[in-house]
Amino acid sequence: MTISDSIKHSQSLLEQISSHPAVSSNEEIQQTLTLLKTELSSIDIKARKLLKSEPESILSGTQPEIKSGCYIFVNEKGYFCPNCYDNQGNKVATTRLNRKLRVCPICRKSIK
Numbered sequence: 001m002t003i004s005d006s007i008k009h010s011q012s013l014l015e016q017i018s019s020h021p022a023v024s025s026n027e028e029i030q031q032t033l034t035l036l037k038t039e040l041s042s043i044d045i046k047a048r049k050l051l052k053s054e055p056e057s058i059l060s061g062t063q064p065e066i067k068s069g070c071y072i073f074v075n076e077k078g079y080f081c082p083n084c085y086d087n088q089g090n091k092v093a094t095t096r097l098n099r100k101l102r103v104c105p106i107c108r109k110s111i112k
Ligand SMILES: [Zn+2]
Pocket: 081, 082, 083, 084, 085, 092, 104, 105, 106, 107, 108, 109
């Protein structure tokens, strides 16, 4: 189930609750439900924006590929430390120790 499906499902559940006789006669609950509906629609809009922006970032080459445990970028040569990139957003080129092992000069993480 995608995010949009979950939101749609939540919205239809909310409709069911608000049309229930025990709820529709209670103004206080109705008001809260209206607020909840507003919240859900704003989540819906935000989720759509997020889903739209995802393929763009892949196309622009900012999404790294993983090779030999390191990140590689479309426009850059070299093997970068995934640890530093994920945590600080820094592109740190790893150093080759031997045939099987690379090491990051910044965080000292060894990468196989
Ligand atoms: Zn590192």
